[in-house]
Amino acid sequence: MKNKGIIAEIQVLIANGISNIYGNEINPDSVVINQTKKEFEGDYTVVLFPFVKQLRTSPMDLGDKLSEYLKSESSKIIGVSLVSGFLNVQLSDQAWKDQLSLISNQENYGERVGNGKTFMVEFSSPNTNKPLHLGHIRNILLGDSCGKIYKVMGYKVIVTQVINDRGIAVCKSMYAWSKLSDGETPDSANLKGDHFVGKYYVKYNQLLEQEYQSWQKTDTAKNLYKEKAKEGQSVEDYFKSYKNQYFNEFSKIGAETKEMLLKWESGDSETVALWQKLNSWVYEGFDVTYKNLGVEFTKNYYESDTYKLGRSAVEEHLEKGLFERREDGSIWVNLEDIGMDKKILLRSDGTSLYITQDIGTANVRYEDFHPDKMVYVVGDEQDYHFKVLFEILKRMGKPYADGMYHLSYGMVDLPTGKMKSREGTIVDADDLLVEVIKEAADAAKEVGSLDDLPIGEQEEIFRKIGMGALKYQLIRINPRKRITFDPAASIDMQGVTGPYIQNAYVRIQSILRRLGEGYNQNEGEYTLFEDEKELLILMNHYPYTIKEAADNYDPSIVATFSYNLAKAFHRFYQERSLLNAESEEAKNFRIKLIREVAKVLKLSMALLGIEMPNRM
């Protein structure tokens, strides 16, 4: 960044001041600067306590001396007041006007020049046996937003996903389709491809359940219950927990499905053709959902390509003594020295596991793109898995091991608890998008402010508002926290919401429209009001907000920023006339100001993947 802004300037001034007066060297970045609380006079506040011990002085004394220094050194600072260890600094109007000009000169304010580094983010990573759901949406929004944030931080960004396109679950849909479809296709059934395949996945489970039910009446099953059930365990309870074992040991359908998987693995052409057909339908469906969510991937990795990877890497490091082989041939890593346990890396039959694959995939990605950072957006239920994975890669001495990060986020719950496919409580992504856009449309029609627009344009606006509301609602919350989402309750459009922020932008656009294209006057002499300064202080903080969000992999920080800026604008708007301002100078300044407010609102919301309508 060429200009580091006013905050950095004050930090340097303080550091220099201390160096001049006391001879101690202070790192400017360590100087804590806060926005001054409303009750006190000033724009920024320097916290003096951290220095008093080191300098062996009192806050009062330090404050007095720094006050003198600041006033004499910087023409931008016109007032300094000391309140119990806090130094409140007031900047001149001219300093703020200069800051505004600086912002207006940067089309992409807040964006940093390229740093030559590459940032890779993985998210979504769906299975190809059913459509995306609400949980995926949170995942996707987080990952997409992180990519956008790192983009403006100057990184080259690679957006990727691992598509889990193989395995027993995928074979289940294939099996059901081949048995029950009678050649039905998404076209003939008039269903989106992923929903179509998901339908057969559901059918499969019904089929299996039927088979299981009748099996439970056989003598084999009854004897099993008598012998193996725990004291007092009911029949239902026992067979509920036995289902997985039944699938593996007794089920005819299960056996046939597993045979299908084996055939697929051996490359049987008929099975592979079936697999390709169903997956291609699913991808068509996913493409639509991704497009509606506004996300694009630069590179997809397919599990069918990567599931055998990692084996050689593990074997190689086994020879180096990093891992141990047990008698049965399985290979393990021992992480007990750092308080974790032993983890299996290769099965006794030599096949890979999830973690083996991840090792292999990380290697391939590094070879493909040489990323400096690799971020995995995956739910917090896999926290331990990633701790283990990163530790193993570190021990393997991978050059990229230090740049790996697991962006862990909390699950999305319903008011009734977890989403469960078995209980049919999954909130489908496509349905939800339709629903929120409809809600936005209903709200807009009630207001009636768009009635003069052609239907097509209206619908585009409904979409932006509905999507903005949904995205904002999900992304404004700290990723670590679980979210309870009630699909039955209508989406919020008032208060801390996407539409509230969009509305601030729309109000500005409305004024600028009335003003006409060519309006661009210099402001001249003008004394700033507090609410105007507030907007400048906030906008001035935007680059720091981006950095903070990037450092913490936390888009919710940007979401909060956008809201605060919108709120400050709404307040200002209520209080000050723009088009009929009290003077030409006031009008000119305010127009310039709100142009930049609109710009920063749009830029910051874009980082969350939220679009701004010009009207609403």
Place this chain on the structure above:
RNA sequence: GGCUCCGUAGUUCAACUGGAUAGAAUACCUGACUACGGAUCAGGAGGUUGAGGGUUCGAAUCCUUCCGGAGUCACCA
């Protein structure tokens, strides 16, 4: 049980990573401009930051012991 995460107004969330009297929204109550767009604004009420102890100029934040909730501890992914 071991480890990890979470616990803040009735509810949903903040709190610049240890800084001033813990802030918003929502719901509730009271108000505002004959409209630069009311999807707005102002005000009121609402808190022992789960509980106790410690660290220090200063703690929602760090340490510790409890309490409550979630996740995870597979030759599953």
